[in-house]
Amino acid sequence: MFSKKTFMTNENGVAVNNDKTSLKAKETGDVLLRDVYLHQKLRAFNRERIPERVVHAKGAGAHGYFKVTKNMNKYCCAKFLSRVGKKTDIFARFSTVGGPSGSSDYDRDPRGFALKFYTEHGNYDIVGNNTPIFFIREAIKFPDFIHSQKKNPQSNCPDANIFWDFISLNPETAHQVVILFSDRGIPANHRQMHGFGSHTFKWYNSKGEYFWIKYHFKTNQGIDNITNADLKNMADLNPDGATKDLFNAIKEKNYPSWTCYVQIMTQEEADECDFDIFDITKVWSQKDYPLQEFGVFTLNRNVEDYFCEVEQAAFSPANFVAGIAPSPDPLLQGRLFAYQDAHLHRLGPNYIQIPINHPKNVEGVHNYSQNGVHRHQSIHPVGVNYYPNSMAEISEDKTSTHAIEPPHCIKERKFEVDDFSQAHDLYANVMTLKEQHNFQENVIEHLKGVTDNDILIRTVELFYNIDHDLGKAIAKNFNIEVSF
Numbered sequence: 001m002f003s004k005k006t007f008m009t010n011e012n013g014v015a016v017n018n019d020k021t022s023l024k025a026k027e028t029g030d031v032l033l034r035d036v037y038l039h040q041k042l043r044a045f046n047r048e049r050i051p052e053r054v055v056h057a058k059g060a061g062a063h064g065y066f067k068v069t070k071n072m073n074k075y076c077c078a079k080f081l082s083r084v085g086k087k088t089d090i091f092a093r094f095s096t097v098g099g100p101s102g103s104s105d106y107d108r109d110p111r112g113f114a115l116k117f118y119t120e121h122g123n124y125d126i127v128g129n130n131t132p133i134f135f136i137r138e139a140i141k142f143p144d145f146i147h148s149q150k151k152n153p154q155s156n157c158p159d160a161n162i163f164w165d166f167i168s169l170n171p172e173t174a175h176q177v178v179i180l181f182s183d184r185g186i187p188a189n190h191r192q193m194h195g196f197g198s199h200t201f202k203w204y205n206s207k208g209e210y211f212w213i214k215y216h217f218k219t220n221q222g223i224d225n226i227t228n229a230d231l232k233n234m235a236d237l238n239p240d241g242a243t244k245d246l247f248n249a250i251k252e253k254n255y256p257s258w259t260c261y262v263q264i265m266t267q268e269e270a271d272e273c274d275f276d277i278f279d280i281t282k283v284w285s286q287k288d289y290p291l292q293e294f295g296v297f298t299l300n301r302n303v304e305d306y307f308c309e310v311e312q313a314a315f316s317p318a319n320f321v322a323g324i325a326p327s328p329d330p331l332l333q334g335r336l337f338a339y340q341d342a343h344l345h346r347l348g349p350n351y352i353q354i355p356i357n358h359p360k361n362v363e364g365v366h367n368y369s370q371n372g373v374h375r376h377q378s379i380h381p382v383g384v385n386y387y388p389n390s391m392a393e394i395s396e397d398k399t400s401t402h403a404i405e406p407p408h409c410i411k412e413r414k415f416e417v418d419d420f421s422q423a424h425d426l427y428a429n430v431m432t433l434k435e436q437h438n439f440q441e442n443v444i445e446h447l448k449g450v451t452d453n454d455i456l457i458r459t460v461e462l463f464y465n466i467d468h469d470l471g472k473a474i475a476k477n478f479n480i481e482v483s484f
């Protein structure tokens with residue numbers, strides 16, 4: 001698009017013949033008010049920032065493709081999954097959660113793991129994390145949770161008291177806390193971590209049968225992490241290191257890839273389950289519900305413009321295609337609203353017309369919406385902006401497979417709250433002794449920032465409930481008598 005011979009223009013396409021000095025009455029005189037190119041340049045600069053994401057602000061992204069490796073037609077009628085070897089363009093964005101856009105890539109924090117599939121039946125997004133679970137199970141707690149993980153509203157500094165206050169008052173956080181303070185709490189880069197859809201979703205086939213599923217994306221680069229000690233030793237650690245790593249790997253044609261799996265559960269199996277399968281603080285044991293491979297995705301193209309493609313990328317867990325639907329997971333249901341709302345705030349009412357967000361493999365986007373800030377593409381028929389209309393140039397697609405989404409039929413059941421068994425399983429049965437030791441060190445290091453004794457005691461109690469020996473070891477470190 002650009003060559004060395006491309007000439008500079010102003011935003012209106014008019015040639016610019018001097019971009020080094022302003023127009024002046026005389027060579028040493030005052031700048032002229034009529035230097036409209038200068039105005040345009042300064043105005044554009046003043047408006048370069050848009051509201052940053054309130055969470056997942058620091059991120060990196062790349063383009064690539066998804067390829068089907070196993071036939072899933074038995075479970076899901078999504079067109080992009082319909083044939084082995086079928087390829088679909090994707091865009092991926094990885095991020096930390098709590099830090100602002102200029103913060104370090106190496107915070108101890110979950111990593112966002114968002115995928116946009118540009119399918120020929122519309123865009124499908126999986127907006128997950130690098131962990132299979134989450135801290136809370138109800139969307140109504142999300143703003144409180146995030147406030148507690150960010151800076152103190154008075155000092156504007158990180159505050160271990162508010163961090164652990166929230167955690168210890170909300171024991172459903174226990175499982176995620178065990179992952180967060182484990183060796184996998186600080187991924188070395190975005191290529192060497194797994195991804196998860198985290199929520200339970202519904203897949204349905206063309207016969208109208210449905211299944212509950214969970215997505216797993218296993219890195220093919222091998223897991224790599226950074227320890228607290230590494231952080232201390234790496235005084236010159238580049239805060240953009242993971243961003244740079246992804247960019248350079250793709251630039252050097254060392255394309256990262258992830259193998260895609262699902263765990264699948266029938267409604268009958270769900271009815272027999274002794275835990276709530278829609279509770280995002282729980283995993284489904286891979287021994288009971290083995291991972292079934294269905295594809296692989298590869299990132300093979302860097303963005304050309306970070307702002308246009310990564311900063312303006314708008315993922316939403318509400319973007320489904322026929323064959324896939326939400327489950328009654330209450331956190332997911334809240335996210336169905338929150339993400340679209342965040343994009344409307346950051347990018348405006350026509351954010352889906354921004355090229356990175358626009359469906360690119362469909363025959364077209366057609367409905368009767370119109371107008372709004374920055375709409376630059378008319379999507380209704382010429383002269384007709386209401387429905388039904390007697391011209392009926394575009395009408396409902398009664399053949400769409402959305403129509404066959406089967407209603408689910410879940411038994412009303414009450415589950416005993418169990419926030420600790422799976423957290424215990426990870427700590428006591430999956431981690432090696434060395435990993436358990438590192439975990440204790442990581443927690444103790446962070447807890448040194450707590451100055452409120454009640455919060456400290458409650459936090460020790462939380463760890464005691466995860467694993468008695470773990471709780472005792474942490475208590476001993478802080479000279480706390482355990483009498484739970």
Ligand code: NDP
Binds near residue numbers: 286
């Ligand atoms: P398995 O015993 O079959 O496998 C253990 C899983 O834990 C593997 O997927 C492994 O990842 C992963 N793992 C190992 N260390 C960590 C860590 N520090 N943080 C996060 N994950 C880690 O698992 P089960 O399904 O029987 O579940 C046992 C426990 O494993 C669960 O309580 C849960 O905490 C954890 N887990 C379970 C997952 C699931 O979806 N079932 C997914 C991830 C973790 P890898 O594949 O790289 O070896």
